[in-house]
Every structure is written in C-alpha cells, then in structure tokens.
Amino acid sequence: MDLALFYYLLLGFAVLMYVVLDGFDLGLGILYPWFKSEGERDHMMRSISHVWDGNETWLVFGGVVLFAAFPAAYAGILSTMYTPIMLMLIGLIFRGVAFEYRFKSERSKPLWDSAFFLGSSVATFCQGTILGAVVQGVKVGEQGALDWLSPFSVFTGLALMVAYALLACCYLVMKSRGDIMARAAHLGRKLVVTLMVILAIVSLWTLIANTEVRARWLGGINFVYLMPLPILSALFGWLLYRDLDGQPHETRPFWLAVGLFILGFAGLVVGLFPYLIPHQLTFWQASAPDSSLKFLLPGIFIFLPLIFAYTLWGYRIFSGKVEDFEEGY
Amino acid sequence: MDLDAAMLSRIQFAFTISFHIIFPAITIGLATAIAIWEGMWLKTRNPVYFQLAKFWIKPFAITFGMGVVSGIVLSYEFGTNFSKFSELVGPVLGPLLAYEVLTAFFLEAGFLGIMLFGWQRVGEKLHYFATCVVAFGTWVSSFWIIAANSWMHTPAGHKIVEGRFEVDSWMEVIFNPSMPYRLVHMLLAAMLTATFLIGGVSAWYLRKDRDVAFAKKGLSMALWAALVLAPLQVIVGDFHGLNVKEHQPIKVAAMEGIWPETEAGAPLLLFAIPDMENETNHFEVKVPKVASLILTHSLDGEIQGLKSVPPEDRPYVPLIFFSFRIMVGLGMLMVAAAVWGLWLRRKHPQFENKPFLLLMNLMIPTGVICTLAGWYVAEVGRQPWVVHGLVRTMDIVTPLPAERVLFSLTLFVVTYSTLLLVYLYFMAKLVRKGPPDLARLEQHMLDVNAPSFALEWVKKLQREVVED
Numbered sequence: 001m002d003l004a005l006f007y008y009l010l011l012g013f014a015v016l017m018y019v020v021l022d023g024f025d026l027g028l029g030i031l032y033p034w035f036k037s038e039g040e041r042d043h044m045m046r047s048i049s050h051v052w053d054g055n056e057t058w059l060v061f062g063g064v065v066l067f068a069a070f071p072a073a074y075a076g077i078l079s080t081m082y083t084p085i086m087l088m089l090i091g092l093i094f095r096g097v098a099f100e101y102r103f104k105s106e107r108s109k110p111l112w113d114s115a116f117f118l119g120s121s122v123a124t125f126c127q128g129t130i131l132g133a134v135v136q137g138v139k140v141g142e143q144g145a146l147d148w149l150s151p152f153s154v155f156t157g158l159a160l161m162v163a164y165a166l167l168a169c170c171y172l173v174m175k176s177r178g179d180i181m182a183r184a185a186h187l188g189r190k191l192v193v194t195l196m197v198i199l200a201i202v203s204l205w206t207l208i209a210n211t212e213v214r215a216r217w218l219g220g221i222n223f224v225y226l227m228p229l230p231i232l233s234a235l236f237g238w239l240l241y242r243d244l245d246g247q248p249h250e251t252r253p254f255w256l257a258v259g260l261f262i263l264g265f266a267g268l269v270v271g272l273f274p275y276l277i278p279h280q281l282t283f284w285q286a287s288a289p290d291s292s293l294k295f296l297l298p299g300i301f302i303f304l305p306l307i308f309a310y311t312l313w314g315y316r317i318f319s320g321k322v323e324d325f326e327e328g329y
Numbered sequence: 330m331d332l333d334a335a336m337l338s339r340i341q342f343a344f345t346i347s348f349h350i351i352f353p354a355i356t357i358g359l360a361t362a363i364a365i366w367e368g369m370w371l372k373t374r375n376p377v378y379f380q381l382a383k384f385w386i387k388p389f390a391i392t393f394g395m396g397v398v399s400g401i402v403l404s405y406e407f408g409t410n411f412s413k414f415s416e417l418v419g420p421v422l423g424p425l426l427a428y429e430v431l432t433a434f435f436l437e438a439g440f441l442g443i444m445l446f447g448w449q450r451v452g453e454k455l456h457y458f459a460t461c462v463v464a465f466g467t468w469v470s471s472f473w474i475i476a477a478n479s480w481m482h483t484p485a486g487h488k489i490v491e492g493r494f495e496v497d498s499w500m501e502v503i504f505n506p507s508m509p510y511r512l513v514h515m516l517l518a519a520m521l522t523a524t525f526l527i528g529g530v531s532a533w534y535l536r537k538d539r540d541v542a543f544a545k546k547g548l549s550m551a552l553w554a555a556l557v558l559a560p561l562q563v564i565v566g567d568f569h570g571l572n573v574k575e576h577q578p579i580k581v582a583a584m585e586g587i588w589p590e591t592e593a594g595a596p597l598l599l600f601a602i603p604d605m606e607n608e609t610n611h612f613e614v615k616v617p618k619v620a621s622l623i624l625t626h627s628l629d630g631e632i633q634g635l636k637s638v639p640p641e642d643r644p645y646v647p648l649i650f651f652s653f654r655i656m657v658g659l660g661m662l663m664v665a666a667a668v669w670g671l672w673l674r675r676k677h678p679q680f681e682n683k684p685f686l687l688l689m690n691l692m693i694p695t696g697v698i699c700t701l702a703g704w705y706v707a708e709v710g711r712q713p714w715v716v717h718g719l720v721r722t723m724d725i726v727t728p729l730p731a732e733r734v735l736f737s738l739t740l741f742v743v744t745y746s747t748l749l750l751v752y753l754y755f756m757a758k759l760v761r762k763g764p765p766d767l768a769r770l771e772q773h774m775l776d777v778n779a780p781s782f783a784l785e786w787v788k789k790l791q792r793e794v795v796e797d
Contacts (some may be wrong), residue, residue: 079408
C-alpha cells in the first residue's frame, strides 16, 4: 500500500479517536451549567479524572503524525489557524489544571468550576471552527487575522459543542445513577434532536460551500453508494432518542453517539479525499520522505495495539458507575 | 532589539518552553522516588515508606498536570510560529516526537489514572506496577525529547535533498554525538531537582518539629541520593563540556568569556561582565590557566575564542556566561550540602543541626534554577543557529503579523503567571497539610488491598456511619 495513504488514514483515525475520547470529557465541561450542585459536579469530574489525560494524548498524537508524515500541511494549517489554535490551547490549559486544583480547593472551587466550563467550551468551539475553516477551504498562508472566522466556521464551532455535550450526556448516563442520570438522559434527548438538525444543515451547507465535496457526493453513481451514511445517521439518531427515553439503557446510548461521530467523520473524509487542505494540498503532495514514513511504521504496528490494550484495561478497571466513596490519591 | 514577529515568536517559544521544563524536571525525579518508596513499603512493610509515597504523590500529580497542559502547547508551537522549520526538519524531528508519544505519553497517561485513582480498584502489586510504569514512561519521554533536541545541536545521519532534510541513518540521528551526554546530564538534573525538593521539604518539617519520623526518612534518603548524584553530575558535566567544545566551540567560548581567536592557558573567570560590542570583558576576576586545564586537561591548552567567527555567528554572550556560572555555582553548593550532610551523619545530628536544616530548606528551588540555567546555556549557546551550522533561527519563523504573536504571547504570560502562582500556592498548601496520618493509613491499607476488599471496607464504613 501507498505509505502516504496509510498515514492519511492513520491521521484520520487519530483525529476520530481524539474527537470521541476527549469529546466526552470536554462535553462534561460544557454541561456544567446544567448541573449546579457541588456534589453533581464532583461526580462528573470524578468520572473522567482518570482518563482525560490519556484522551488528550490523542490530540498530541494527531499533531505529531501530521508533523512527521505531512510536514507541509502541518506548517500550513497551524500557521494559518494561529489564533483559534492559541485560544484552544489556552482553553485546554485552564480546563486541564482545573482537574488538579478543583478537588484541593475550598473557597476557590467556583473559580475552578468556571475555568473547567469556559476552558472546555472555548477549546471545543475553536476545534469546531478550525475544522469548519479547513473544510470551507481557507487559503493557507493568507494573513488576515480573522480568515478563519466565517458564518460557516462559527456554526461548525457551535455544532461541535452540541455534539460533545451529547456524547457527555451519554457517558454520564453510563457513569451515574438517580438524579444525575435522569437529567443527563433528559438533556441528551434534546441534544440529539438539535444535533440531527445541525447535521442536516452542516451537510447541505458543506455541499454548497465546497465544490469538491459537492462533486464527490452528487457526482453520478457515488450518490447511491454514499446514501447509507445519512440514512444510518438518521437511524442512529432515532435509536439514541428512543434509548434515552424513560428508563435509559446504560451503555447503548454512548455507543450510538460514538456511531454518529464515526458516520459524520466518514462523510467528511469521503468528501475531502485526497485533500489535506481542500483545493490546495493533497496528502501525497504534503507527505514526508519515505525514510521518515518507514521509520515510524514499526513503532505504529508495535505500540498502537499495546496502547489499545492498556487503555482498554484502564477503562475496564474503572468501569461501571463512579462510587461516591472513591477518594483520589 | 527589534520587537518584530520573529523576535516575539522566539520570546514566546523561550517563555513557554522555560515554563514547561520546570515540571518534567520535577516529575521525572519524583516519579522515580515514589516508585522506590512504594517498592520499599511492599518489601519492608515499614509504614513510613508508604507515608512518603502517599504524601509525595500529591505534589507529583499537580506537577504532572502542569507539565501535560504546558507540553501540549509546545507540540503545536512549531507549526504555528515556526512553520518553515516544521516543513524543513519535520521529516527528522517529527518521527522522533511521534515515537515519544507512542512509547511514553500514552504509557504515562494510561497508567497515571491507576497510579492516582486506582488504590481502591486494583491490588497493591498491580498498583506498584502502575507506579513503576509511570516512572519508566517519564524516562522514556526524556530519551526521545533529548534525542530530538540533541540532533539540533549536533546534527548527524541526514542529507539535504531539494532544500529538505532526509534521513540516511536513524541510528546516527538518534544517537548523535552529543545525545548521550545531554541525556545523562538532563536525567541527573531531574533527579537532583526532586532530591533537593524532597530534602528541603523534609528539613522544613524538622525545623517545625513536626512529622519527625517521616521527615527524617525523607531527608536521610535525599541526602544519600544527593551524595551520589551531585558529584556524579559534576563529572558528567565535565564530559559534556568537552563534547560541546568539540562540536560547538563558540558556545564554550561564550560560556568561558574567551574573546581572542584562540587562547592558550585561558583563565577561569569567576566573574566578569562580557561586552559584545567591544569584544572584551569588564571587571574580570580570574584564576589563571584553569579554564584550559578544565577543557583541555592541560595548563597551556588552546581554546577557540569568540573572535574566530564573525559577529553575526556569535550567540548572545552575557546570558550564556551568567547562566553557566549560576548552574555551576549552585551545582557546587549541592555537592557541598551533600558532603556536609554526610559529615553531620556520624552521630545523626544532621536532623538537629539548625543551620544545615535551614540551608536544605532554602535549597528547595536550586534544582529548578540549575535546570533552567543549564537549558539557557545549551539553547542560547546554539544561536544564531536553530540546527547547528545548517539552519539559522531567523530564517524559519512564520511571517506572521507582529500583533498576532503579541496577542498570544500576552495570553501566555498572563495565563502562565497565574498558573505558577496557583501552583506554588497549592504546593505550599499540600506541604503545610503534611503527610497523611499513619495509623489511619495503615488501617485503611489493611482493609483495602484488593477491589473486593474495597467494597467490604466501604460497607463497613457505611455501617459505622449509620450506627453513629
């Protein structure tokens, strides 16, 4: 197989892993205003404090895969998206330290609560706008300070906040009981409906905004092959809505939400392939020399399965509901 | 100095990386210490070891958290502020950093959760395993990051094809000429940083006459560690210096403040104010011939001086000159403190000698200061090159508008200053709170050394609460 293609797929995989994993813990931060009591917030924080660091590592991994395998795209995208990336990093910093300091503070707890909420929200919004701006096709190397900001990218920014919040609701259903669980399910139902509407709008808007995506999706027979994506998405959304109703199913909503993410992401990749930066740079053009791509291969084949094994094991150790008696370190 | 975007980007990178390096320097050493204590506890069942591990895991956790969040910034800053650098050397540095993530970051993150929160979910052996893996992960991480950094000082194993770096031999890239020295020097620095942190905090408890058994053990172990590590660091530093002289002679000239093209029998400058414009030093306080002796192991050995290269190829001398003296001076103080501690040990009065305890207490930040100073010597000393002899720093900066970089730099300065204050506040708070109560800890651990026990323990607790 073509090495550049392999790394393109790996990059996509890393992004998807990041979006799903950090998605639910960023989403919990976004949900904070709906869970006001200290006990509820303690519970939410405890349900992710052992995994957020590992989840965020996928962001670093995605970054270094882009750096190592597609240096030209790494340089182009990051320097063009300067402002939203800096804002995202600041957001991630504030929410990251909130984990450590919130549990050790008394008076300043509300401050860390807002750091967690604002940091998570800003980071998510920026990720969404970066994605939106890339899909829309921002000219790399252009120097306008607000090139990345457009109605479309703001919309995708808000869309990602809704999507992460939904994922977080489903995670919370899995990790809590009683009141918190009921509220999470109730919120989740509203969010599914909102997300389905947003998905429809984003899909249509992308078709209008990006000619290549339009050509790919609506050109000839492709349409038939690709139809399962939107149909399955609608089906998943409906199942999710149903599962969160009444006495919610414990784990299924989370997996359905993950399914929605995968479908949405697949739809996007299908539309953009083989571009890393739409209209400008394909992954073949951006790829590093073979010597670099080959050197990294054994590392990927040996360590990625290992990473899966111990990450899964870690999740298993902490599986089930979060218990109130569990103290930290 | 022109505050254009290029200079602002460099200031921002220097600022963010200086802030970041503080935390790994502490966590590498602390993780190792915690792994040692937890192992000693499992072996001897002496509860003081358990107390040490249980106490220091908290400062470790907040320090690790700070390291994580500030590290993510760095992995994106190459692309945002140094896009040409990323394109140019991405094929060399990218895979090294990718290996760091694959072999270290995921490992640390995966087992950190178990180390911090797994006390009631896994058995004690498995917990110890997790602690060891986290400590191992910090070492592996330094291996890759130092390999990448060293390559920028002493590049090897590459060729340049169509203006882009390609790798001929990855072995030569990773084990480039200065890498082994740099790695050992950095790891020892990290160990010493943690050693003097632990020793200093323990000394503080002894001065306050509280948690005495705990503090005695901590101070004693820290002093043994310092006695081995500090002199070893001096020796490694000397070897490293010789290696730098071979590959980056101008850096050495700046460290020593040597201006002539070459100087035989160069003096060791204890103090001086280097003057770059007039290419000389003011107010020299010197020991004749000693610099030559140290660097060439001969009294009349020749050393290359700054004037052997044109001014535009020289780094900013004063910063290197003073940083080097701070590093070496504090390093010598560490050796002295360790030796004093050994001398006091004969009748165990090192726990009572007030001046000694005060010194150890005051020396808490020396490791961090040394690490930063050493880092400046190395990095500023490489200028004006970003990849020594091949790529100039000024040629690789993203052509951004100055105000955009100023905006992000301001954000970082405000954020990081706030965080540093918060960090110091919580560290002080943890230290003041002191180690966990031994009797309670012991009972707790007797009851909770396996997940099934944990549930039993909770049920018991709940019963007690109900009966109360």
